[in-house]
Amino acid sequence: MSRASPKTPKKRFAFCFKIMNKTSCKNFESKMPHRCGLKCLGPLAFHHEVRGRKIKLTHGCRLAERPTVTFQNGLLFSNRTVKIQERISLMVQNNVPNWHGAIRVGFTNVPPSARTLPLPSIAIPNLTASPGHWAAPVDESECRAGSMLQFWVSAGGNIYMAANNRRKKLLSGVDLSQPLWAMIDLYGQTCAILLLGSEKRGLLCTRKSCPPPEPLSSPGVKNNPSFKLDVSTFGDDCISCLNMEIPTESDLSCVVCMVREASMALPCAHRCLCGHCYQRYRQEFNTCPLCRHSISSRRGSVSP
Numbered sequence: 001m002s003r004a005s006p007k008t009p010k011k012r013f014a015f016c017f018k019i020m021n022k023t024s025c026k027n028f029e030s031k032m033p034h035r036c037g038l039k040c041l042g043p044l045a046f047h048h049e050v051r052g053r054k055i056k057l058t059h060g061c062r063l064a065e066r067p068t069v070t071f072q073n074g075l076l077f078s079n080r081t082v083k084i085q086e087r088i089s090l091m092v093q094n095n096v097p098n099w100h101g102a103i104r105v106g107f108t109n110v111p112p113s114a115r116t117l118p119l120p121s122i123a124i125p126n127l128t129a130s131p132g133h134w135a136a137p138v139d140e141s142e143c144r145a146g147s148m149l150q151f152w153v154s155a156g157g158n159i160y161m162a163a164n165n166r167r168k169k170l171l172s173g174v175d176l177s178q179p180l181w182a183m184i185d186l187y188g189q190t191c192a193i194l195l196l197g198s199e200k201r202g203l204l205c206t207r208k209s210c211p212p213p214e215p216l217s218s219p220g221v222k223n224n225p226s227f228k229l230d231v232s233t234f235g236d237d238c239i240s241c242l243n244m245e246i247p248t249e250s251d252l253s254c255v256v257c258m259v260r261e262a263s264m265a266l267p268c269a270h271r272c273l274c275g276h277c278y279q280r281y282r283q284e285f286n287t288c289p290l291c292r293h294s295i296s297s298r299r300g301s302v303s304p
Helices: 011-019 275-284
Strands: 040-043 056-058 063-065 075-082 087-095 104-108 133-137 148-153 159-163 166-171 180-185 190-201 206-210 271-273
Touching (some): 104 148, 104 166, 133 166, 271 275
Parallel strands (some): 040 206
Antiparallel strands (some): 075 180, 087 148, 104 133, 148 159
16 A cells, blocks of 8 residues: 655745754653654753752743742753744743742853752842843733743844734843853742743744643633734745744844845845855745845845
8 A cells, every 4th residue: 555645845835944954853851742843943941950949840841930939049941052033932820919020031151051059049130240141121011920922032142022012122242152041030020931932933934842832721811812823824926924024234144044144135135145045045936035026147245
């Protein structure tokens, strides 16, 4: 009995997958089942050993809780390194009004395995005062129970956050020359968060972490649809992603591989492709991936 052949992927998605670096999922600390593929960023959870003294981890090291009787000792780190522009999604499960301040988010170059226990009681300023640590506070109004937020580091070394359908820059100056781990301080009013996973948006597809989070029931907490992505609406001739953000001067990474710097200036003046992806993309489509303007036969110019 012959096997049925798999469906042929759409041409433009196939092109994206060919030139993207494959990401294999390593063994997950909590041995959670997951599926791996070209769009997989790898399992993402909180580090199960290196955490604040008051932190309790459950649900496969994705639900972190801190007692409400204290505002500190809630440091958390990701179980793996995170990529540039990999958006980490969190949901606030519980908060209390009897403290000032809320969760702090950021990144660090220092591996969790290189840290000495017990950890400092708070991230700011105990950790941020030392090299290789960047963190910023999130406003209390954006950290109510049921709130969802994303944070990521851009190709320009800036930390951004998105919450309540708004995006804002938290800080700059992150060193991208070394691997980065996500760093979270379950501080103040925020005493329980769920790590929903992560995603890295591309021109033709969105790569996500695995496994997908299991829904948690929490009183008064409803899922926020503003963070739901649906790539099924892309047509065969669509080459611009509805969820893609147009690169800015401080965030110029190639919209195809999302790794290298977008150094090629197209005739339309968009600088959105790296030299590695330019020739292959032009041969395949010959149009700007942002505005569909025709790319001339001459090679794009390299921006300074």
